Amino acid sequence: MTTPRRVVITGMEVLAPGGIGTKNFWSLLSEGRTATRGITFFDPTPFRSRVAAEIDFDPYEHGLSPQEVRRMDRAGQFAVVASRGAVADSGLELAGLDPYRVGVTVGSAVGATMGLDEEYRVVSDGGRLDLVDHEYAAPHLYNHLVPSSFAAEVAWAVGAEGPSTVVSTGCTSGIDSVGYAVELIREGSADVMIAGSSDAPISPITMACFDAIKATTNRYDEPETASRPFDNSRNGFVLGEGTAFFVLEELESAVKRGAHIYAEIAGYATRSNAYHMTGLRPDGAEMAEAIRVALDEARMNGDEIDYINAHGSGTKQNDRHETAAVKRILGDHAYRTPMSSIKSMVGHSLGAIGSIEIAASALAMEYNVVPPTANLHTPDPECDLDYVPLTARDRKTDAVLSVGSGFGGFQSAVVLARPERKLA
Amino acid sequence: MTSSVVVTGLGVASPNGLGIQDYWAATVGGKSGIGRITRFDPSSYPAKLAGEVPGFVAEDLLPSRLLPQTDRVTRLALVAADWALADAGITPAELPEFDMGVVTASAAGGFEFGQGELQALWSKGSQYVSAYQSFAWFYAVNSGQISIRNGMKGPSGVVVSDQAGGLDAVAQARRQIRKGTSLIVSGAIDASVCPWGWVAQLASDRLSTSEEPTRAYLPFDREAAGYVPGEGGAILIMEDAEAARARGARIYGEVSGYGSTIDPKAGSGRPPGLRKAIELALADAGVAPGDVDVVFADAAADPELDRQEAEALNAVFGTRGVAVTAPKTMTGRLYSGAAPLDLAAAFLAIKDGVIPPTVHIDPAAEYDLDLVLGEPRTAEVRTALVVARGYGGFNSAVVVRAAA
Numbered sequence: 001m002t003t004p005r006r007v008v009i010t011g012m013e014v015l016a017p018g019g020i021g022t023k024n025f026w027s028l029l030s031e032g033r034t035a036t037r038g039i040t041f042f043d044p045t046p047f048r049s050r051v052a053a054e055i056d057f058d059p060y061e062h063g064l065s066p067q068e069v070r071r072m073d074r075a076g077q078f079a080v081v082a083s084r085g086a087v088a089d090s091g092l093e094l095a096g097l098d099p100y101r102v103g104v105t106v107g108s109a110v111g112a113t114m115g116l117d118e119e120y121r122v123v124s125d126g127g128r129l130d131l132v133d134h135e136y137a138a139p140h141l142y143n144h145l146v147p148s149s150f151a152a153e154v155a156w157a158v159g160a161e162g163p164s165t166v167v168s169t170g171c172t173s174g175i176d177s178v179g180y181a182v183e184l185i186r187e188g189s190a191d192v193m194i195a196g197s198s199d200a201p202i203s204p205i206t207m208a209c210f211d212a213i214k215a216t217t218n219r220y221d222e223p224e225t226a227s228r229p230f231d232n233s234r235n236g237f238v239l240g241e242g243t244a245f246f247v248l249e250e251l252e253s254a255v256k257r258g259a260h261i262y263a264e265i266a267g268y269a270t271r272s273n274a275y276h277m278t279g280l281r282p283d284g285a286e287m288a289e290a291i292r293v294a295l296d297e298a299r300m301n302g303d304e305i306d307y308i309n310a311h312g313s314g315t316k317q318n319d320r321h322e323t324a325a326v327k328r329i330l331g332d333h334a335y336r337t338p339m340s341s342i343k344s345m346v347g348h349s350l351g352a353i354g355s356i357e358i359a360a361s362a363l364a365m366e367y368n369v370v371p372p373t374a375n376l377h378t379p380d381p382e383c384d385l386d387y388v389p390l391t392a393r394d395r396k397t398d399a400v401l402s403v404g405s406g407f408g409g410f411q412s413a414v415v416l417a418r419p420e421r422k423l424a
Numbered sequence: 425m426t427s428s429v430v431v432t433g434l435g436v437a438s439p440n441g442l443g444i445q446d447y448w449a450a451t452v453g454g455k456s457g458i459g460r461i462t463r464f465d466p467s468s469y470p471a472k473l474a475g476e477v478p479g480f481v482a483e484d485l486l487p488s489r490l491l492p493q494t495d496r497v498t499r500l501a502l503v504a505a506d507w508a509l510a511d512a513g514i515t516p517a518e519l520p521e522f523d524m525g526v527v528t529a530s531a532a533g534g535f536e537f538g539q540g541e542l543q544a545l546w547s548k549g550s551q552y553v554s555a556y557q558s559f560a561w562f563y564a565v566n567s568g569q570i571s572i573r574n575g576m577k578g579p580s581g582v583v584v585s586d587q588a589g590g591l592d593a594v595a596q597a598r599r600q601i602r603k604g605t606s607l608i609v610s611g612a613i614d615a616s617v618c619p620w621g622w623v624a625q626l627a628s629d630r631l632s633t634s635e636e637p638t639r640a641y642l643p644f645d646r647e648a649a650g651y652v653p654g655e656g657g658a659i660l661i662m663e664d665a666e667a668a669r670a671r672g673a674r675i676y677g678e679v680s681g682y683g684s685t686i687d688p689k690a691g692s693g694r695p696p697g698l699r700k701a702i703e704l705a706l707a708d709a710g711v712a713p714g715d716v717d718v719v720f721a722d723a724a725a726d727p728e729l730d731r732q733e734a735e736a737l738n739a740v741f742g743t744r745g746v747a748v749t750a751p752k753t754m755t756g757r758l759y760s761g762a763a764p765l766d767l768a769a770a771f772l773a774i775k776d777g778v779i780p781p782t783v784h785i786d787p788a789a790e791y792d793l794d795l796v797l798g799e800p801r802t803a804e805v806r807t808a809l810v811v812a813r814g815y816g817g818f819n820s821a822v823v824v825r826a827a828a
Binding site for chain 1: 470493526530531535541542544545546549550551553554555557558562563568569575578582584588589592599616619621622623624627685686688689694697700704759815816817
């Protein structure tokens with residue numbers, strides 16, 4: 001039996017609220033600053049939740065052409081900018097590779113929601129027409145209908161011609177997109193994957209649908225401290241937007257070309273709770289199973305994990321659910337392991353956040369610093385782990401577990417580690 | 425040695441037949457399900473034909489509590505999954521829950537549900553938006569709902585690659601079985617035959633504007649001028665071959681090979697990627713072109729895309745080197761549901777020794793394809809290739825074979 005191919009991150013780029021570019025993103029996290037604010041994209045007064053984590057993004061500043069801007073939804077624009085940035089960061093000359101060996105995965109929970117919301121409003125004339133009017137439709141509306149357009153745009157932007165798709169598993173899309181790409185490299189279907197995720201959901205229809213189930217916080221009088229995962233006063237998540245992309249390579253070829261390696265994606269798994277489209281059972285059994293399998297794939301024990309990057313959305317059911325899940329697998333080690341939620345700072349960007357959190361995890365290893373959970377003053381008594389309140393912490397970080405949980409019942413876990421570690 | 429993955433159950437919802445029996449009888453018989461749209465008044469739109477799934481009464485087939493929270497696409501998918509599991513002789517409650525997963529494709533999610541909620545938002549106000557909107561429209565809805573209905577906690581997923589997605593889902597399902605999960609429910613059902621979905625599809629400029637159901641969708645015909653969209657697809661029960669044999673399952677055949685590429689950006693000077701995807705699928709299956717008995721074509725009905733597909737097939741198989749068919753001429757293009765339905769047709773062709781026909785077309789001679797026209801062709805089918813392409817240049821191919 002041959003040794004399975006191993007997959008490492010050799011390039012990354014992040015566009016997150018409060019931090020465009022990996023460097024600015026890490027400054028925000030390591031300084032414990034928050035990027036949540038009162039919504040500016042539209043008038044939020046009719047909504048229960050009026051706070052979000054928005055990016056101040058000018059596509060032209062990031063090299064997109066007017067026609068690219070016209071044909072892509074904001075989330076697609078994010079993806080193209082971040083994927084180009086990740087390739088530049090990797091130093092990999094894609095033009096020198098067989099393009100069929102380079103693929104693309106883009107995670108996205110809600111695709112071109114922002115564009116669809118705007119276009120619907122026009123073709124329906126403000127919701128007046130049942131038979132919406134095609135003569136008022138944008139010429140590129142089909143790209144919004146089927147968000148695989150994001151994967152095509154990224155492939156064209158970087159010159160990839162290998163297996164390419166959008167992975168859309170709700171709020172775990174950002175982990176699952178990377179996991180899918182890792183599996184393609186491992187099995188030999190690709191040598192390099194441009195993998196990441198993007199969502200730009202801050203639009204009236206998204207605010208309305210989360211209002212309807214009170215999933216988002218109504219703490220709009222204090223927008224900067226509105227996202228409070230694990231705090232006793234938390235009452236819902238803060239919607240965000242953003243993207244992170246990675247260049248994933250097979251380990252040996254990355255080493256051979258002298259690439260900078262951020263981390264190995266050592267293990268990944270996803271499981272479903274088969275319970276409820278939005279609800280979670282408090283025992284966390286299915287997320288625990290995903291963690292167990294991801295560790296097993298990484299050939300690691302739970303006590304080798306130095307940092308847990310939490311899903312930490314800031315809903316009561318989530319915070320308790322994942323606390324239980326982590327304890328089920330890590331046991332006593334869970335109490336000794338820092339576990340923080342960057343959603344306290346950058347909000348919850350649905351399908352994008354999983355990749356953004358993988359970036360945060362890789363940067364924690366890069367700098368040996370664990371980002372904090374901002375706004376955490378009084379933990380929920382049922383959440384009794386070390387959630388790294390308020391300030392970042394120096395910590396030798398050689399292995400990270402990042403978890404995600406989403407509508408549809410999806411529970412995903414990914415393990416990042418140093419490739420030079422001894423394999424059990 | 426990677427383990428073999430087989431298909432043991434099929435659930436079909438097609439415009440020309442609901443359920444395998446009706447679908448296959450119609451398909452072999454050349455009966456089309458394309459007609460004037462009935463689900464809304466299409467008179468004001470330039471395209472007026474679609475393939476609508478007939479006679480589907482969700483109220484008779486699903487618990488009433490599921491109806492307010494599901495789009496038509498999800499109701500069809502849940503029922504097709506029920507039928508596929510029954511066809512496979514599987515009772516999910518009897519199997520270990522982490523040993524079953526759901527991997528489907530989607531193109532547009534629950535788009536009709538989304539139209540209703542967008543209308544509520546913009547005409548009445550945000551407080552009128554349904555509590556179900558947060559998940560009823562999104563792309564992950566079918567995988568999520570199928571996993572819940574059947575208690576499946578194993579690896580699940582959702583891919584979106586337009587019409588190629590159905591094959592990508594099946595490949596991802598095979599990957600999960602090879603990694604150790606015994607059973608995956610895969611395939612896809614799509615439906616966006618609603619005014620909002622229609623307007624979005626019209627924007628592609630690829631829909632046929634013919635009003636004559638037998639002259640509207642004419643792939644490989646000199647008069648090809650766009651396609652007719654449809655709704656539906658197929659759900660497949662995929663299992664580890666050894667596990668399936670151990671339980672004495674009836675096996676339709678094996679999912680033997682997969683290849684996938686994306687076309688380069690227009691103007692790059694590089695060739696389209698379809699040929700490469702087909703070659704990768706054949707290599708993955710370990711079969712030579714000469715082993716393939718039939719190709720289920722993508723059949724875009726766009727002159728340039730038809731030419732590209734014919735060139736790819738002729739380059740791989742030789743001129744008129746393999747039987748080619750496009751039963752989707754009887755259903756319209758079903759987006760991510762199309763290729764799983766073609767896989768179902770391929771397995772049924774293997775089972776019955778008959779290749780279903782391509783209907784309505786008079787093929788242009790320059791394509792030089794051996795198209796199965798008008799009447800079904802009797803043939804021993806051991807190996808079939810299914811090809812699917814998606815808007816934006818997605819190319820996927822899957823090889824299926826008779827059970828060893």
